[in-house]
Amino acid sequence: MSTAREEILQRVRTAIGTQAPEEPVQREYRQAGTLSEEAKIDLFIDRLHDYNAEVYRCAAGEEAVTIAEALTARGKKRILIPPGFPAALLPTGPDFVRDTALDYRDIDATEGALTCATAAIAMTGSLILTHSATEGRRALTLIPDYHLCVVYTNQLFETVPEGLRALGGRRTSPVTTIAGPSATADIEMTRVKGVHGPRVLDVIVVAAG
Amino acid sequence: MSIRVGESAQAATFPKAAKKLLQNTQLRRNVRRATDTIRGKRAKVVDEMPDWQALRTAAQQIKKRTLRNLDSYLVQFEKACAEAGGKVHWARDADEANAIVVGIIQSHNQKEVIKVKTMTSDETRLNHALEAAGISPYETDLADLIIQLGNDKPSHIVVPALHKNKSEIRQIFMEQMGLKELGHAPEDLAGAARNFLRERFLRVKVGFSGANFAVAETGSVCVVESEGNGRMCVTLPDVLITMFGVEKIVPTFDDLEVFLQLLPRSATGERMNPYNSIWTGVTPGDGPKEFHVILLDNGRTKVLADEESRETLHCIRCAACLNACPVYRQTGGHAYGSIYSGPIGAILTPQLQGMQHSTTLPYASSLCGACYEVCPVKINIPEILIHLRRKIVESGGAALTERMGMAVAGYTLADSGRLGTAQKLVQLGRQPLDAIGLPGWSAARDLPEIPKQTFREWWKSSRGGK
Ligand code: SF4
Numbered sequence: 001m002s003t004a005r006e007e008i009l010q011r012v013r014t015a016i017g018t019q020a021p022e023e024p025v026q027r028e029y030r031q032a033g034t035l036s037e038e039a040k041i042d043l044f045i046d047r048l049h050d051y052n053a054e055v056y057r058c059a060a061g062e063e064a065v066t067i068a069e070a071l072t073a074r075g076k077k078r079i080l081i082p083p084g085f086p087a088a089l090l091p092t093g094p095d096f097v098r099d100t101a102l103d104y105r106d107i108d109a110t111e112g113a114l115t116c117a118t119a120a121i122a123m124t125g126s127l128i129l130t131h132s133a134t135e136g137r138r139a140l141t142l143i144p145d146y147h148l149c150v151v152y153t154n155q156l157f158e159t160v161p162e163g164l165r166a167l168g169g170r171r172t173s174p175v176t177t178i179a180g181p182s183a184t185a186d187i188e189m190t191r192v193k194g195v196h197g198p199r200v201l202d203v204i205v206v207a208a209g
Numbered sequence: 210m211s212i213r214v215g216e217s218a219q220a221a222t223f224p225k226a227a228k229k230l231l232q233n234t235q236l237r238r239n240v241r242r243a244t245d246t247i248r249g250k251r252a253k254v255v256d257e258m259p260d261w262q263a264l265r266t267a268a269q270q271i272k273k274r275t276l277r278n279l280d281s282y283l284v285q286f287e288k289a290c291a292e293a294g295g296k297v298h299w300a301r302d303a304d305e306a307n308a309i310v311v312g313i314i315q316s317h318n319q320k321e322v323i324k325v326k327t328m329t330s331d332e333t334r335l336n337h338a339l340e341a342a343g344i345s346p347y348e349t350d351l352a353d354l355i356i357q358l359g360n361d362k363p364s365h366i367v368v369p370a371l372h373k374n375k376s377e378i379r380q381i382f383m384e385q386m387g388l389k390e391l392g393h394a395p396e397d398l399a400g401a402a403r404n405f406l407r408e409r410f411l412r413v414k415v416g417f418s419g420a421n422f423a424v425a426e427t428g429s430v431c432v433v434e435s436e437g438n439g440r441m442c443v444t445l446p447d448v449l450i451t452m453f454g455v456e457k458i459v460p461t462f463d464d465l466e467v468f469l470q471l472l473p474r475s476a477t478g479e480r481m482n483p484y485n486s487i488w489t490g491v492t493p494g495d496g497p498k499e500f501h502v503i504l505l506d507n508g509r510t511k512v513l514a515d516e517e518s519r520e521t522l523h524c525i526r527c528a529a530c531l532n533a534c535p536v537y538r539q540t541g542g543h544a545y546g547s548i549y550s551g552p553i554g555a556i557l558t559p560q561l562q563g564m565q566h567s568t569t570l571p572y573a574s575s576l577c578g579a580c581y582e583v584c585p586v587k588i589n590i591p592e593i594l595i596h597l598r599r600k601i602v603e604s605g606g607a608a609l610t611e612r613m614g615m616a617v618a619g620y621t622l623a624d625s626g627r628l629g630t631a632q633k634l635v636q637l638g639r640q641p642l643d644a645i646g647l648p649g650w651s652a653a654r655d656l657p658e659i660p661k662q663t664f665r666e667w668w669k670s671s672r673g674g675k
Contacts, residue, residue: 003299004298004299004300004301004305005299007301008283008299008301008455008504008506008510009280009283009284011506011510011513012279012280012283012455012510012513013280014510014514015510015511015513015514016276016277016278016279016280016513022274022277022278023270023273023274023277024270024274025267025270025271025274026263026266026267026270027263027267027467028260028263028266028267029260029263029264029267029467029470030259030260030263031466047480051483101494104411104445105411108407108411121481123480124480124481125480125481126481131492131495137494137495137496138440138444138486138495138496139444139445139495139496142437142440142441142444142445143445160466160469160470160481161463161466164462164463164465164466164469165463165466171427171429171462171487172293172427172428172429172489173489173492174486174487174488174489174492174495174496175485175486175487175488176440176484176485176486176487177469177481177484177485177487178483178484179479179480179481179482179483179484180483181483182435182436182437182483182484183435183436183483184351184399184435184436185247185368185435185477185479186350186351186352186355186368186370186436187351187375187378187395187398187399188239188242188243188246188374188375188395189243189244189246189247189250189368189371189477190246190395191477191479192395192396192398192399193396194396194399194400194403195351195399195402195403195435195436195437195438196349196402196403196406196407196410196436196437196438196440196441197436197437197440197483197484198437
C-alpha cells in the first residue's frame with residue numbers, strides 16, 4: 001500500500017498531466033507608492049483614526065514624553081515591555097515590567113503592552129510586527145487589553161507590497177499585521193470593536209531624525 | 210475512500226430545502242440585510258483601488274501557476290516547513306485527516322482543543338470525530354461559537370451565523386453561557402464571547418487552525434482574521450495543528466501581497482482585516498513548541514483533473530459571490546445543504562462530493578454573472594455551472610422536466626419581483642414547477658423562453674470582455 005503522500009502526489013501528477021511551461025504572472029498592480037512623505041504620514045494617521053486608534057505624533061527624542069502622555073490619557077500605570085525595548089525611550093513615572101518568560105496568566109493580569117514595530121503600511125493603516133526583541137513575543141501584544149506601539153516614519157510604506165517586502169530576512173520570523181483593535185463583523189456585518197485581542201490600540205508616529 | 214463535504218451527501222436537494230427556507234421571513238430579512246451591508250462596503254473599498262483589475266489578473270495567474278505545478282510546490286512547502294521545525298502529514302480523505310488530528314491530540318493525553326474557523330474541518334466533520342474520541346472541540350470564532358452553542362448550521366462561508374440577528378444571538382448567549390443579564394449592543398455580545406473564551410485560551414494545550422495561504426518558498430502559513438481568536442489559537446497552545454486543502458499553496462512569499470489586498474476588501478469590505486498571522490515552523494520562546502500541518506486532498510485532485518472546472522480550486526473563500534448572488538440572497542445558505550453555499554458552493558460541493566449527490570446544485574443559479582464580476586480571483590462560475598450541468602445530463606443524472614424546473618426555479622428565485630408574481634399565479638399551469646416540489650409557484654405563462662443564445666454566446670457578446 002502506498003503512503004498518503006505518494007498517492008496524493010501521484011493523483012496530482014495524473015490530474016495535471018505533463019508539466020506545462022511556467023504560467024506567466026503579470027504584476028501590473030501598484031507596487032510602489034506615489035505620495036509625498038507628508039501625505040503618506042497623513043494617510044496612515046487617517047486610516048488609524050478610521051479604526052478608532054488614538055494617534056500621537058512626535059519628533060525623535062520626544063518618545064518618552066509622548067509615551068507618558070499616552071499612558072496617562074488611558075490611566076495606565078503598569079505596562080509590559082519586550083526584553084529589548086530601548087530603556088532610553090522610557091519615561092519615569094509608570095511602572096514598566098520587562099517580559100522575561102512571564103506566564104500567560106501573569107500577562108493576562110497586566111494593563112497593557114508597549115512595543116516597537118518592524119514596518120507599517122499607510123494605505124491600510126497596518127502595523128507589522130516580526131516579534132523581535134523590541135517587539136516582544138506574540139503573546140505580549142495579544143493577551144493584554146491595551147497595546148501602545150511606537151513606529152518611526154522611516155518604517156512607513158505607502159502600499160502593501162512595499163510593506164511586506166520591507167520585512168526582508170525577518171519574513172520567516174513570526175509575523176503579525178495589525179490594523180486597528182480586535183474587531184468582528186459577525187453580528188449583522190457591522191464592524192464591532194473589541195473581541196479577543198487588545199480592545200484599545202494607540203500608535204505613536206515618530207519623525208525619524 | 211471517504212470523501213466528505215460536511216453532511217452534504219445526506220442533505221435535502223436544493224429545491225426542497227429552498228422551498229422550506231423561503232417560508233422563513235425572518236431569516237430572509239436577516240440575510241438580505243447583512244448582504245446589503247457587506248455589498249455596499251465592498252463596492253466602496255474596491256472602487257478606491259485603481260489597480261483592482263490588475264490585482265485580480267495577477268491572483269488568477271498565480272493560482273493557475275500553482276495548480277499547474279502543484280506537485281512540486283507541495284513538496285517544496287513540505288521541505289521548507291520541516292526545515293523550520295514543522296511536521297507535515299498528508300490526508301487522502303476526511304477520515305484519514307480526522308484520524309491524524311485525533312492521534313496527535315491523544316499522543317499528548319489531551320482532552321480539549323481550541324479551534325479557529327476552519328472550513329476544511331467542517332468538510333471532514335472533525336468535531337464529530339473528536340467528540341467520538343472523547344475530545345472537546347471549542348470553536349472560538351464569534352460566528353462559529355454562535356453556531357456551536359445554538360446547535361445550528363453555518364449559512365455563509367465568511368460569516369457563518371449571518372442568518373441570525375442581534376437579538377437571536379443574545380438569546381443563544383444568555384441561555385448557553387448561563388448569563389442572567391446581557392446588554393443588547395453588539396459590543397455587549399462581543400464582550401460576552403471574550404469572557405466566555407478567555408479561560409479556555411489560557412488553559413487549553415492544543416490549538417487547531419486552517420490556513421488561508423501556505424507559501425511553498427518559505428514553508429510559511431498565513432491565517433487571516435479579525436477577532437484575535439486566531440492569534441490566540443496559533444500562539445498560546447503548546448501544540449498547534451493546521452489543516453488546509455492542497456490548493457491553498459502559493460509559490461512565493463511575495464504572492465501574499467496580492468491576496469492580502471484582494472481578500473479583506475472582497476470578504477468584509479475592509480481595507481485590511483484587523484489581524485494576519487504568518488508563521489514558519491516553530492520559533493523557540495514564541496508560540497507552540499510543536500507544529501503539525503495536514504495537507505488535505507478530500508476530492509481536490511478530482512477537481513484538478515477536470516481542466517474545464519479546475520479553476521474552482523482558485524477560490525480564496527471570500528464569499529463575495531454569495532453576497533452578490535440573487536439566488537443566495539433569497540434562500541440563504543442552508544438551502545445548499547453544504548458548508549459551501551452560494552455560487553461557489555454550487556460548483557464546489559458537487560465536484561468534491563461527487564455529482565451523484567448534488568445533481569440539483571448546479572441549477573441553483575440564474576446565470577446572471579454577478580458572481581464572476583465580483584470574484585477576486587476571476588473564477589468564471591457561470592461557465593463552470595454550465596459545464597457541470599452538461600456533465601449531469603450526460604450521466605443521466607436528472608430528468609428533463611426536473612432540469613427545466615430547476616432552471617426556472619433559479620430564474621425565479623433570482624428576482625423578488627418574479628418570485629412574487631410566481632407565488633400569486635397559483636391557478637395557472639402547474640407544470641413544470643410542481644416537478645421540483647414548488648407548488649404554488651406555478652407560473653407557466655411567466656416562464657422564460659428557452660434562450661435563443663446560449664449563456665456562453667450571450668456572455669461573450671455582452672459582458673464577457675469586461
Ligand atoms: S468563488 Fe470567488 S467570489 Fe466566490 S468565494 Fe471563491 S474567491 Fe470569493
